[in-house]
Amino acid sequence: MYKILVIEPLHPEALQLIDARNDVSYQLVTDVSEENILAHIEDADALTIRVSTLPVKALQKGKKLKVVSRHGVGYDNIPLDECNRLGIPLALVGSVNSIAVSEQTIFLMMAAAKLGAIFNQGVKIGNFGIRSKYRPMELNEKKLLIVGFGKIGREVAKRAQALGMDILVYDPYQKPDENDLKVLPSLEEGLEIADVITLHLPLTPETKYLIGRKELAILKDKAILVNTSRGGIIDENALHETLCTGKLHGVGLDVFEEEPVHPDNPILSHDRVIVSPHSSALTDDTLKAMGMMTVQNALNAIDGCLDPALVVNPDVL
């Protein structure tokens, strides 16, 4: 009997894929402490994991592991170097969450442009006159810089084009072939001219604080910044300082350097910042699709037919 260690719950229909097999069982672990994971990893043939940090020792002790199947597309919570060293593939869910995240990106961009948080709060406390104090921004014909033009960035582009925005792209590893986009040779060039900047790239040592003090300084006055990728790509201290100067029209954040974000985080004190709790991909449709894909990757690895296109480190296959 093969065993899948399910670290953090998955959609019930995803777990039914395992129930349907008489040669595979699963063990659900909700206590994600290192000690508890180590207690259950030794006989696991595959593991699935959501947002908790996978301990290096779990990979070392999991001698039968044929895959680490991540419920998502970011993998900064997985020790990839150790996966590589031990020859364990790290599988992701592909494009199944791209639509949900792109929709949340558009929501945060629109909310920031239209001062959603400020006006909502104002009207509810009887301050209808707030309409004369702040000016919402129109997005038609504004320049949207998409940093990271992978699966989510491309979905954001389609939706923003429907809003009449001009799309600029910065991604040193992709060559977009859409001819209605402007591809930029450097990030700085985009930051200087964009009205809205949205981030869709992984958090890696290279991208940590990609948007720091220097980058924020070159943004246009009244720019909007949106981040649904990972906290840590923006330097929050530098962002707080920039917000204090009143330079930005708005900021939309789904992700934070530290999650859960602490209520005392100074970023949250700015009324032009609208936030969500890393919830971009948590729609019913996407949770089900991500759960199914996560389990399918684990089963495929057990069956020896893992799709290399879904694997971060296909060289180990």
Ligand code: NAD
């Ligand atoms: P993807 O791999 O399809 O695209 C990422 C793109 O980033 C690639 O095209 C890559 O070339 C580009 N990139 C890498 N380094 C770069 C750099 N220094 N500058 C500019 N571009 C760079 O991934 P995706 O599915 O589009 O997801 C993007 C990110 O969104 C993920 O890494 C993940 O961290 C995040 N994400 C967040 C949520 C959420 O719930 N908020 C959900 C899904 C994904």
